[in-house]
Amino acid sequence: xxxxxxxxxxxxxxxxxxxxxxxxxxxxxxxxxxxxxxxxxxxxxxxxxxxxxxxxxxxxxxxxxxxxxxxxxxxxxxxxxxxxxxxxxxxxxxxxxxxxxxxxxxxxxxxxxxxxxxxxxxxxxxxxxxxxxxxxxxxxxxxxxxxxxxxxxxxxxxxxxxxxxxxxxxxxxxxxxxxxxxxxxxxxxxxxxxxxxxxxxxxxxxxxxxxxxxxxxxxxxxxxxxxxxxxxxxxxxxxxxxxxxxxxxxxxxx
Numbered sequence: 001x002x003x004x005x006x007x008x009x010x011x012x013x014x015x016x017x018x019x020x021x022x023x024x025x026x027x028x029x030x031x032x033x034x035x036x037x038x039x040x041x042x043x044x045x046x047x048x049x050x051x052x053x054x055x056x057x058x059x060x061x062x063x064x065x066x067x068x069x070x071x072x073x074x075x076x077x078x079x080x081x082x083x084x085x086x087x088x089x090x091x092x093x094x095x096x097x098x099x100x101x102x103x104x105x106x107x108x109x110x111x112x113x114x115x116x117x118x119x120x121x122x123x124x125x126x127x128x129x130x131x132x133x134x135x136x137x138x139x140x141x142x143x144x145x146x147x148x149x150x151x152x153x154x155x156x157x158x159x160x161x162x163x164x165x166x167x168x169x170x171x172x173x174x175x176x177x178x179x180x181x182x183x184x185x186x187x188x189x190x191x192x193x194x195x196x197x198x199x200x201x202x203x204x205x206x207x208x209x210x211x212x213x214x215x216x217x218x219x220x221x222x223x224x225x226x227x228x229x230x231x232x233x234x235x236x237x238x239x240x241x242x243x244x245x246x247x248x249x250x251x252x253x254x
Contacts, residue, residue, distance in 0.1 A: 020057070027053050028064035035065075035093060044095050062094045063104055070108040077116070077133045079140035109141040113148045114156065121160075124168040125181035131188050146190030150199065157203035165207075165228045172227035179235045197236050204229075204236055 034047045044062075053061055069090050073083045091101040113134060120130040138145040153160060168178045186196050211225050 020060075024057055024060045024064050027051060027057065027061045028068060031061060032065050032068065035090070042093055044093060062096060063100075066091060066094055066096060066101060066104050067108050070105055071112070074109065074112045074137065074140070077112070077140075078136045106141060106143070109137055109143075110148060110151060113137045113145075114152045117149070117152065118156075118160070118163065121182075121185065122163050122167045124164065124178050126185040126188070131185070134189065144190055149186065149189050149191050150195075153196075153199040153203075157200055158206055161200060161203050161207055161232065165225065165232060169228040169231065172231070174228065174231040174235060197238075201236055204232060208233075 030051055031047060031053075034051075035042045038047075048058060048061075066087075069087065073079055073087065079087070087101070087105075091098075096104075116130075116137070117126075117134060120126055120134075126134070134145055134148075138148055141148075164174070164182070168174050168182070170178070183193055183196065187193065191199075208229055211229060214225075
């Protein structure tokens, strides 16, 4: 699974201070307007000089404008052949080499996939239309839905599980039917059951550790989420002996 951490690192967004981020965003929009106005006569170096883009910000502005272009294209969750031609022209005009353009594309595509997945699966499963949208994003990136899902769970599995706990639990319990619908959805994205469970167990442990330390305003332990967490533990550990359980006062957490 080393490829997961390598891929997540390669597609990570540059971290900028707020004032620098605002400056880069503004310059990227100005550069984009010039590009649209000048068309095939656009010259990156001349325009950057005219806009007064500092040399230290040039790579960031190039990255941001290509990112904004990709986000616009992926509004429909797909990159068509016509889009590909346009993206190729933009990358070339921005003096981005293929490796740089691909890295930005994977980063933006991964973000679109994860945001859509997080929203769509809040109820615990994906319908046919939602599955198709996610497959379309993956196909546009020439990558599998499984790879995108594994990367998402590796980095944001805790947030994913918290959504599951709040969106799927009924009367403090995740039913077998609800859990099986979730498994069917993740399997439809290419992730088998055992791999899915392995990816989530460490995140479930962190959630349990946080829940154990919560207290109510009166100073009493806040165990309201514990029944749902116990139910989640049962589903994540199907080989446990009958009766295995979590105790909020015990160091044994899932």
